[in-house]
Structures are given as C-alpha cells and as structure tokens.
Amino acid sequence: MKKDGVKIIKTTTWSPGPGCHGGCGILVHVKDNKVIKVEGDPDHPWNQGRLCSRCLSMTQYMYHKDRLRKPLKRVGERGEGKFEEISWEEAFDLIEEKMKKIRDDYGPESVIFHQGTGRDIGGWISMLAYAFGSPNWMFGLSGISCYTPRLMMMSITQGDFAVVDASQWLEKRYDDPEYKIPETVIIWGQNLPATCPDGFFGHWYVDLMKRGTELIVIDPRCTWIASRAKIWLQLRPGTDAALALGFIHVMIKENLINMDFIEKWTNSPHLVRTDGKIPVFLKEKDIREDGSDLNFVAHDAISGDFMIWDTTAQAYDKTGVKASMDGAFNITLANGSKASVKTVWTLYKENAEQYTPKKVEDITWVPAEKIRQAARMYAKAKPGALHWGLPIDTIPSTVPTSQALNHLWCLTGNLDIPGGNAIARYAFDVVTYPYHSGGAILSLPPEVMNKRIGIHDYGCIKDFRAWAQPDKVLEQIFSGSPYPIKGMWIQTANPIACTGMEPQKWHKAIKKLDFTVCVDLFMTPTAMLCDVILPAATFLEKDSLKAWWVPLNAIKKVVDVEECKSDIEINLELCKRFMKDFPFPNTRVLFDSLLKSAGITYQELCDNTWMLPPEGHPSKPYLRYERGLLRPDKKQGFRTPSGKIELFSSWLEKWGLDPMPYHEEPPYSHISTPDLFKDYPLILATGRRMGPFFHSEHRQIPWLREQQKEPVLEIHPDTARKYGIEHGEKVCVENWLGKITVKALVTPVIHPNVVMAEHGWWFPEKEGREPSLFGVWDVNVNQLIPMGHEGKAGLGAPIKSMLCKVYKAKG
Amino acid sequence: MTEYGMLIDYEYCTGCKTCEIACKQEYERPAGKVGGVEVTEFVHTLPNDKLFITNIPHFTRACVFCAGRVKQGLTPACVKHCMARVLTFGKIEDLVKLIPEKRKAILWTKG
Numbered sequence: 041m042k043k044d045g046v047k048i049i050k051t052t053t054w055s056p057g058p059g060c061h062g063g064c065g066i067l068v069h070v071k072d073n074k075v076i077k078v079e080g081d082p083d084h085p086w087n088q089g090r091l092c093s094r095c096l097s098m099t100q101y102m103y104h105k106d107r108l109r110k111p112l113k114r115v116g117e118r119g120e121g122k123f124e125e126i127s128w129e130e131a132f133d134l135i136e137e138k139m140k141k142i143r144d145d146y147g148p149e150s151v152i153f154h155q156g157t158g159r160d161i162g163g164w165i166s167m168l169a170y171a172f173g174s175p176n177w178m179f180g181l182s183g184i185s186c187y188t189p190r191l192m193m194m195s196i197t198q199g200d201f202a203v204v205d206a207s208q209w210l211e212k213r214y215d216d217p218e219y220k221i222p223e224t225v226i227i228w229g230q231n232l233p234a235t236c237p238d239g240f241f242g243h244w245y246v247d248l249m250k251r252g253t254e255l256i257v258i259d260p261r262c263t264w265i266a267s268r269a270k271i272w273l274q275l276r277p278g279t280d281a282a283l284a285l286g287f288i289h290v291m292i293k294e295n296l297i298n299m300d301f302i303e304k305w306t307n308s309p310h311l312v313r314t315d316g317k318i319p320v321f322l323k324e325k326d327i328r329e330d331g332s333d334l335n336f337v338a339h340d341a342i343s344g345d346f347m348i349w350d351t352t353a354q355a356y357d358k359t360g361v362k363a364s365m366d367g368a369f370n371i372t373l374a375n376g377s378k379a380s381v382k383t384v385w386t387l388y389k390e391n392a393e394q395y396t397p398k399k400v401e402d403i404t405w406v407p408a409e410k411i412r413q414a415a416r417m418y419a420k421a422k423p424g425a426l427h428w429g430l431p432i433d434t435i436p437s438t439v440p441t442s443q444a445l446n447h448l449w450c451l452t453g454n455l456d457i458p459g460g461n462a463i464a465r466y467a468f469d470v471v472t473y474p475y476h477s478g479g480a481i482l483s484l485p486p487e488v489m490n491k492r493i494g495i496h497d498y499g500c501i502k503d504f505r506a507w508a509q510p511d512k513v514l515e516q517i518f519s520g521s522p523y524p525i526k527g528m529w530i531q532t533a534n535p536i537a538c539t540g541m542e543p544q545k546w547h548k549a550i551k552k553l554d555f556t557v558c559v560d561l562f563m564t565p566t567a568m569l570c571d572v573i574l575p576a577a578t579f580l581e582k583d584s585l586k587a588w589w590v591p592l593n594a595i596k597k598v599v600d601v602e603e604c605k606s607d608i609e610i611n612l613e614l615c616k617r618f619m620k621d622f623p624f625p626n627t628r629v630l631f632d633s634l635l636k637s638a639g640i641t642y643q644e645l646c647d648n649t650w651m652l653p654p655e656g657h658p659s660k661p662y663l664r665y666e667r668g669l670l671r672p673d674k675k676q677g678f679r680t681p682s683g684k685i686e687l688f689s690s691w692l693e694k695w696g697l698d699p700m701p702y703h704e705e706p707p708y709s710h711i712s713t714p715d716l717f718k719d720y721p722l723i724l725a726t727g728r729r730m731g732p733f734f735h736s737e738h739r740q741i742p743w744l745r746e747q748q749k750e751p752v753l754e755i756h757p758d759t760a761r762k763y764g765i766e767h768g769e770k771v772c773v774e775n776w777l778g779k780i781t782v783k784a785l786v787t788p789v790i791h792p793n794v795v796m797a798e799h800g801w802w803f804p805e806k807e808g809r810e811p812s813l814f815g816v817w818d819v820n821v822n823q824l825i826p827m828g829h830e831g832k833a834g835l836g837a838p839i840k841s842m843l844c845k846v847y848k849a850k851g
Numbered sequence: 852m853t854e855y856g857m858l859i860d861y862e863y864c865t866g867c868k869t870c871e872i873a874c875k876q877e878y879e880r881p882a883g884k885v886g887g888v889e890v891t892e893f894v895h896t897l898p899n900d901k902l903f904i905t906n907i908p909h910f911t912r913a914c915v916f917c918a919g920r921v922k923q924g925l926t927p928a929c930v931k932h933c934m935a936r937v938l939t940f941g942k943i944e945d946l947v948k949l950i951p952e953k954r955k956a957i958l959w960t961k962g
C-alpha cells in the first residue's frame with residue numbers, strides 16, 4: 041500500500057488490452073478498485089521498465105464507454121444491431137442449448153472454433169473445442185499465414201523453433217558474460233520498432249544497435265530501421281526465397297559457410313536417389329531386404345563402401361568411417377537392380393548453383409552486387425543472426441521461402457549460439473499455447489481428429505498443426521461437403537475487418553450459419569453479425585500465465601470491470617456443460633496442472649511474477665544439440681527423422697513437396713498473369729504494422745486513435761505523379777475482386793512499383809448496423825485478396841503480393 | 852526547473868510515440884490536444900539519393916519537466932518509458948558534460 045490509498049501491483053501482460061504478443065512486466069497503480077495508471081516494471085528483464093503506447097493507454101481501454109459489459113443476445117435480424125442484455129446464466133444456458141442441438145443433429149465437428157492471432161487464447165479455445173467434441177479449431181487467416189509456416193519449417197528442418205538471441209534468456213541481459221552481441225543481424229521483412237512479434241520485443245534491436253550490432257534490412261519499404269542499416273535490400277514482394285537462395289549461392293561459391301558444422305550436424309552426406317522423376321532418399325530398406333525404412337544410407341570415403349546411418353543409435357553402422365560429403369554413385373539395391381544416387385550436399389550445391397546473383401537480380405530487383413555484399417557481411421559475422429517477419433508467411437511460396445531462410449543460419453553454424461539464432465522452447469516446457477494437438481489440454485479420439493478440415497488435403501496440416509485449414513473451412517461452409525457446418529464460436533477474432541481474406545465471403549458464411557457466438561471486448565463488425573456476444577476481460581481483469589518463449593510469466597487479476605469475464609473462465613464454464621467429467625473444476629486447478637513441468641504451483645508463479653529456466657534445462661540455451669538436451673533419448677543432435685538438420689527434408693518428401701528450397705513466382709504478377717497486370721499494374725502489399733494499433737484493435741482508444749485517424753495507402757511520388765494523385769487525396773484502390781477508398785500517403789519510402797495498404801481498419805464511431813458495419817467495406821483492403829489461394833502445403837497466401845490499380849476518387 | 856534540461860539522443864529515436872502517451876497518461880491529458888512532447892518524423896532524400904529517416908521529439912509548452920515526479924526522486928514519465936532509451940533528464944550542467952559522449956544529441960532547455 042502506498043500513500044493516497046494507491047496500491048501498486050506487479051504483473052505481466054498478454055492480450056486482451058494491448059493486443060500484442062505481450063510479455064512486458066508492468067506495475068499497476070490501483071485506487072478504490074480502479075486502475076489509475078500503468079507503468080513499466082524496471083525489474084522485469086524483458087522490457088526493463090519501458091512500456092509502449094498500447095499498454096500506457098490501458099486505463100482508456102479498460103474503462104471505455106463502449107466496452108461490452110454484459111452478455112448480449114440478438115433480438116433483431118442478423119446485422120440489424122438489435123441486442124438485448126442478458127445475464128451470464130442465461131447466456132450460458134442459451135449457448136449450451138443451441139450448441140448441443142447442433143451437436144445432436146449434425147455432430148460436434150459441425151461447429152468451428154475460430155480464433156485470431158496467437159495470443160492468450162490457443163490453450164483455452166482448443167480446450168473448449170475438444171470438450172465440445174469438435175476437431176475444428178481454426179485460425180481464420182488464409183493459409184494460416186502467420187508464423188505457422190515458419191514454425192512448421194523450423195520444426196521439420198531442425199526439430200525445434202529458433203529466434204534471434206537478444207539475451208532474453210539471461211537475467212542480466214546484455215551484461216551477462218555468457219552473452220555475445222551479434223555482429224550482424226539480418227532483419228528480413230519486419231518493421232521492428234512498430235511491433236513485438238513472435239515472442240520478441242522490437243526495441244531490443246535498438247539496444248543491440250547501440251552496442252555495436254550492424255544491420256542488413258530486407259524490405260520493399262525504407263523503414264526507420266532500414267534507413268539505419270549498413271545494407272538495405274529493396275526486394276520485390278514475394279521473391280524472398282530467390283533472394284535467400286542467392287545468398288546461399290554466394291556463400292557456397294565464396295566458401296563462406298561453416299563446413300565443420302555442416303558436416304557434423306546436417307544430413308548433407310545422406311544419399312538421395314536421382315534416377316526417378318523426383319529425388320527421394322535412399323533408405324536402408326532399399327539396399328537390404330530386412331532393412332529399416334527409418335535409416336538412411338551414406339558413402340564411406342575411407343573404405344569406399346556404403347554404410348547405414350542408424351537413426352535409433354544416431355550412429356553409422358561401422359566405425360572408423362568418414363562420410364563422403366560430395367559425390368554421385370551407383371548402388372545395387374536389395375532387389376538386384378542398380379540405382380544412381382548423390383549426396384544431399386551435392387544436390388544441394390547443384391540447386392544453389394542455379395541462383396546466380398544475376399538471375400536473382402532479375403527475379404527480385406535487388407542489384408547483384410548488393411546481394412554479394414549482404415551475403416558476405418552476414419556469413420562473415422561472428423555471431424550473425426537472422427530475424428524474419430510475417431512477409432515470409434503471407435506468400436503462397438512460404439514453405440520453400442522459410443526453408444531457405446532457416447538454412448542461412450544453419451549453413452553458417454549460427455544455431456543455438458550466443459547472439460545467433462537460439463533454439464526457442466516454451467520456458468520450463470510449460471505449454472499455454474499448443475501447436476500440435478499433443479500439447480492441448482484435452483484430446484479427441486483419432487477417428488474424430490480424422491474429420492478435421494484440411495487434413496486429407498495437406499500433409500503438414502495433418503502432421504504439424506492442430507488447426508483446421510481455413511480456406512477449406514470456408515469452402516465447406518458453402519458446399520456442406522463432406523459434412524455441414526452449422527455453428528461458429530468466434531473468440532479473439534474479427535474476420536470481417538481483419539483476419540478474413542475476401543471478407544465478403546466470410547460475411548455470407550457467418551450469416552448462413554445456424555448459431556454464432558462472438559467473445560470480444562467491444563462491438564465489432566464481426567460481433568454485429570452474431571447471435572450471442574460475451575464481454576471478455578482484459579489481462580488486468582484475469583488470472584493467466586504465459587510461457588512464450590521466456591520467461592514463464594504470471595498474469596494476475598488486479599480488478600474487475602463490471603460483468604466482464606476472462607476467456608478462460610468463459611470457456612471453463614462451457615467445458616463443464618459440454619463434457620462429462622471435465623477434469624478442471626476451476627482455473628487454479630487447470631493452471632497448476634499446466635505448471636507441472638515447471639514443478640511449481642500457480643500461487644508460486646504469482647509470488648515470483650516471472651521465472652527464467654535454469655542452466656541445464658532444455659528450455660535454456662546454448663549449444664543444446666551438443667549437450668544432448670534436445671532429443672527425448674538425450675543423444676546429441678536434433679528432433680528430426682534423421683536426428684540431423686535436414687537440408688533435404690524427409691517431411692517435405694513424405695508430403696509430396698519439393699524437399700529443397702526453390703523460387704516460386706507469386707500467383708499474380710507481371711510474369712504469372714501478364715494480362716491482369718496490364719489492367720492492374722501495381723503490386724498491392726498489405727499488413728505493415730501501425731505503431732498505435734494492433735491489427736483491427738484500438739481504433740476507439742482516444743490516445744491511440746489520435747495518432748492516426750484514418751487508413752492510408754503508401755504510394756511513391758513518381759507513381760503518384762503518373763496517376764495524378766496528390767498527397768492526402770482520397771484514392772480508390774481496385775482490382776478484379778474489390779475496391780476500397782483511402783487517403784494517399786505520398787512517400788519515397790515505398791518502391792515505385794508497389795503500394796502499401798493498411799489492414800484491419802473499421803470505424804467504431806460510424807454506424808454499426810448493416811449495411812455499414814462500422815464503415816468496414818469502404819476501407820478493408822482484404823476485399824482485394826482472395827481466399828483459396830493457399831500454397832502447395834496448405835500454408836501461405838498472396839497477402840503481400842496482389843495486383844491493383846490506383847486512381848483519384850471522385851468528389 | 853530552469854536549471855534542468857532534456858538530452859535527446861535522436862539518432863536512435865524510432866518515432867514510436869511512447870513518450871507522448873506516457874505524458875498523457877501521467878497528466879491525464881485529453882486526446883486531441885498536444886501533451887508535453889510531440890515527435891515528428893522527417894523522411895529525407897539525401898544528396899546521394901539515400902533515404903534517411905529521423906525522428907525528433909519536441910518538448911512543448913505543456914511540458915512541466917515532471918516536477919512532481921522529479922521531487923519524489925523519479926524520472927519523468929516519458930524518460931522512464933522511452934522504448935529506445937534516448938531521453939536523459941537532468942541538470943543542464945551535468946547533461947552538457949554528457950554531450951561529447953553522445954553520438955548525435957539535442958539539448959532541450961526550457962529557459
């Protein structure tokens with residue numbers, strides 16, 4: 041207790057409220073049960089006392105006059121805006137009745153559980169979906185184009201995720217003697233000071249710059265951080281894989297790779313058959329009748345014999361050997377026939393050989409000489425690190441692109457070293473946000489999981505991520521095949537304004553369903569269409585926990601705001617109603633069970649507020665592959681099929697995808713669609729971050745909204761002149777799918793052939809009822825981006841590389 | 852507070868505008884009117900055609916140099932929260948001594 045009756049409480053952030061991916065430590069000033077001020081906690085190693093504008097606006101957010109404070113039930117037509125306040129008991133009864141009816145009539149899989157981006161929801165919404173019995177837990181962005189592609193690719197390449205090491209695992213941070221400041225960081229497609237993505241605090245890069253880190257920035261826009269970089273590469277949107285392959289080409293040619301690391305830790309010596317239509321691994325079973333399908337084959341440079349890489353023993357079947365890195369061989373198979381094989385490394389070099397700087401310049405618009413300079417600067421850095429952003433996900437070629445970028449830190453040996461790309465696991469292995477259904481709080485039997493939408497279309501949707509594939513979900517809502525979709529539970533998502541590409545279709549889809557619920561903090565264009573709306577609590581009004589990646593953080597309930605309830609409590613109550621013998625009577629029991637792997641209770645976590653994993657724990661760096669900390673069998677190496685970093689990927693081979701990285705032209709471009717390009721000659725990119733807002737949120741928060749009143753289209757002065765557009769004028773942005781009208785921001789920061797439109801806009805102050813829906817249709821750029829263009833793996837979508845034309849709006 | 856000043860290491864100011872909101876929260880200033888600090892972005896095309904972006908925080912007439920906080924031994928709200936840690940508050944004579952160490956700085960005084 042402080043003077044004037046003000047209490048100061050130490051806690052940490054996650055959504056809802058700031059919106060972002062959270063992790064900052066804060067001090068909350070409370071007076072008379074009301075939050076009066078929020079400040080940064082100087083003792084928290086993550087933000088060290090700082091706090092950005094969204095958390096500093098929390099008082100305006102929590103006590104906003106428009107906040108939903110009571111459950112609402114629709115009484116008029118859908119979208120008519122007629123709602124009636126009901127009690128929580130009535131709301132739960134109504135939801136239970138309606139959803140159970142769908143379950144009885146059509147089966148539990150007929151309800152979709154729809155979430156937005158990765159915040160404090162994954163654990164709780166999957167719990168609800170599975171308690172109800174539906175395998176269709178979904179993130180609605182086309183191609184699941186947000187981090188999942190990169191996570192998937194890291195997981196199958198190196199068995200674990202990785203992020204840049206900005207000393208976030210160390211309590212003393214940059215001053216810890218174990219830490220090394222990266223000499224060079226590549227920032228690939230992210231405007232870092234405006235964002236805190238993927239378990240990372242953007243301004244850590246400013247800390248590093250002041251301590252000597254040099255930057256290479258790859259971005260079609262000149263951001264602040266790009267203007268501070270040693271080298272800025274202004275590439276054509278969607279051609280990132282070609283650029284990365286150009287780097288790899290130069291690094292191999294000029295011998296700038298870490299050959300010791302590659303020989304020891306990658307699958308480069310394993311043999312691949314090259315006599316078929318597509319290259320496939322040679323397995324032990326191919327050369328020995330009783331051979332295993334899990335073991336690989338290599339060539340011994342000493343004896344000239346072939347040998348088996350035994351994946352169980354994580355060793356060759358012979359001793360005193362040296363695996364050949366290079367070479368093409370003929371081998372006799374078990375059935376007596378001959379096959380030609382090459383080492384992965386030989387194939388890999390042949391693949392990279394094609395991507396000469398000149399060829400890459402033609403694809404990417406980045407001058408060949410700059411590609412060479414950047415590749416050298418990164419490869420020579422000790423340590424060097426690579427930070428990648430959302431544009432790697434929001435393209436249909438996301439799989440080969442993520443793969444090529446992941447290889448950059450593997451080929452240079454920058455994996456899991458201080459100041460490199462450190463392997464990132466959930467602190468203490470506590471899962472608050474599951475990726476695979478394995479990590480979820482509840483589970484469903486395989487025959488039910490088998491009904492998950494998309495798993496029969498895409499191998500990696502089946503094997504990697506537990507979500508339903510959203511493009512296929514939307515298709516199925518209209519087709520009703522193989523089974524009908526009748527209900528949708530929407531929580532932390534606003535598909536009409538934000539996550540939905542072709543929102544026109546999502547609008548029809550939501551209205552077509554028998555029953556829809558939206559859980560949110562404000563009325564949104566999406567909530568306006570729903571049957572029941574539940575008022576959610578901010579992070580200051582709920583108990584929760586976070587482990588993404590470190591530290592393990594406690595989120596503590598500080599106050600109540602009227603009848604708002606936390607997402608967790610809402611879901612827990614409904615779980616009890618949907619599932620017999622639901623095992624968690626309350627959130628405490630649930631949290632204690634999630635914290636088992638940390639060996640503490642929720643109360644103990646709250647007493648500490650945050651905890652970093654100790655030395656020797658698998659969730660603490662460095663060099664864990666050497667120390668046997670990554671694999672369940674405690675052997676050295678990685679959690680991949682071969683136990684090695686897979687430059688030629690077993691999983692991609694299994695899924696029928698190209699096992700090595702390659703360039704794939706964006707689906708709409710001057711090359712792919714020259715006819716469309718004649719009418720729509722500008723590349724339309726979207727999704728760049730806006731400091732004061734998180735996606736579609738915060739447009740009603742006065743201190744944030746005054747920073748930017750309306751959406752803009754960034755257009756280069758030369759391009760604006762060509763189309764007779766003046767700065768600040770209203771312009772139409774149009775293509776064959778739709779049209780929006782926004783203000784032109786004429787600026788040299790954007791490439792002359794590209795325009796950048798902001799996403800997530802709607803106007804809480806405008807008419808909410810249909811047809812206006814808060815003015816969303818005037819400005820939502822997603823109307824120009826299609827659904828159903830997911831990449832070959834079911835991941836990625838053309839969100840950053842559409843085509844459009846721009847002209848002065850009339851009147 | 853005339854002997855006090857604000858040293859701005861503007862080279863690293865990212866334009867995140869945290870300082871603006873930190874001030875507005877501290878003094879419960881309404882939206883729509885300027886608070887104690889306002890940050891302006893300059894996008895310059897240099898003579899060699901290189902683009903360069905500079906952000907400059909401007910301390911306005913509404914800035915009170917957080918007299919109340921300073922009296923309690925706290926740093927000003929904007930200084931505390933600055934995401935890039937580019938603001939240093941102190942006695943002018945002390946700040947002047949810091950300038951040669953700083954790469955690029957503005958010393959803001961109130962007179």
Ligand code: SF4
Binds near residue numbers: 058
């Ligand atoms: S990054 Fe900003 S919005 Fe996100 S938790 Fe930290 S202070 Fe809050």
Ligand code: SF4
Binds near residue numbers: 873888913916917927
């Ligand atoms: S010193 Fe205090 S009053 Fe002045 S701008 Fe900063 S926070 Fe506002």
Ligand code: SF4
Binds near residue numbers: 864865870937
């Ligand atoms: S908070 Fe710091 S970095 Fe951000 S705009 Fe203000 S002075 Fe610049």
